[in-house]
Amino acid sequence: DQQVKQNSPSLSVQEGRISILNCDYTNSMFDYFLWYKKYPAEGPTFLISISSIKDKNEDGRFTVFLNKSAKHLSLHIVPSQPGDSAVYFCAASARGATNKLIFGTGTLLAVQP
Amino acid sequence: KAGVTQTPRYLIKTRGQQVTLSCSPISGHRSVSWYQQTPGQGLQFLFEYFSETQRNKGNFPGRFSGRQFSNSRSEMNVSTLELGDSALYLCASSASTSGGSYEQYFGPGTRLTVT
Numbered sequence: 001d002q003q004v005k006q007n008s009p010s011l012s013v014q015e016g017r018i019s020i021l022n023c024d025y026t027n028s029m030f031d032y033f034l035w036y037k038k039y040p041a042e043g044p045t046f047l048i049s050i051s052s053i054k055d056k057n058e059d060g061r062f063t064v065f066l067n068k069s070a071k072h073l074s075l076h077i078v079p080s081q082p083g084d085s086a087v088y089f090c091a092a093s094a095r096g097a098t099n100k101l102i103f104g105t106g107t108l109l110a111v112q113p
Numbered sequence: 114k115a116g117v118t119q120t121p122r123y124l125i126k127t128r129g130q131q132v133t134l135s136c137s138p139i140s141g142h143r144s145v146s147w148y149q150q151t152p153g154q155g156l157q158f159l160f161e162y163f164s165e166t167q168r169n170k171g172n173f174p175g176r177f178s179g180r181q182f183s184n185s186r187s188e189m190n191v192s193t194l195e196l197g198d199s200a201l202y203l204c205a206s207s208a209s210t211s212g213g214s215y216e217q218y219f220g221p222g223t224r225l226t227v228t
Binding site (some may be wrong): 034041098100101102103 | 171
């Protein structure tokens with residue numbers, strides 16, 4: 001039972017344009033959501049998070065949007081840079097198990113120069 | 114501040130053996146979680162330790178165990194290794210205490226190969 005889903009295995013965008021990565025979840029108990037970036041054979045790098053009491057959080061080029069009614073979140077990267085090319089994972093945790101992250105399957109982002 | 118460190122980085126073991134992996138969290142972080150990444154199952158939560166106690170547990174067999182020491186360093190052990198245990202094992206630390214949500218910071222991982 002995949003509680004966190006990233007339906008796009010890959011995404012290709014041009015440098016300078018916007019990258020939009022999507023994530024859906026099924027568990028209504030999730031109340032904290034995170035995005036991580038990962039290179040092969042390395043640990044995930046934390047990018048940005050959002051609590052369920054908010055619908056938007058911004059940090060530099062990264063913005064995360066949360067739509068609780070649709071159980072959907074998205075990560076916007078503007079402007080995209082070649083160094084952003086990596087696998088992006090969304091993750092979620094539930095109240096009472098805040099460090100038990102449930103990860104999506106990841107989206108490979110390729111930013112073309 | 115130094116990041117999360119994991120040792121060893123690479124390990125090759127034979128089926129039936131056991132293995133112990135080590136993790137040192139970011140200074141001041143008391144929560145340590147372990148994850149397994151495989152091509153087939155993705156990133157899966159193993160367990161979390163806080164103040165030397167297991168606080169959360171994932172859906173893995175009892176062959177997978179862990180512990181945490183008073184300095185917050187953690188070890189995980191896998192006994193009777195199977196071929197399917199070949200994976201990248203990741204440790205993450207968090208400033209989380211008894212409540213609230215905090216981001217987790219990951220180490221570089223230990224690549225375990227079982228032959």
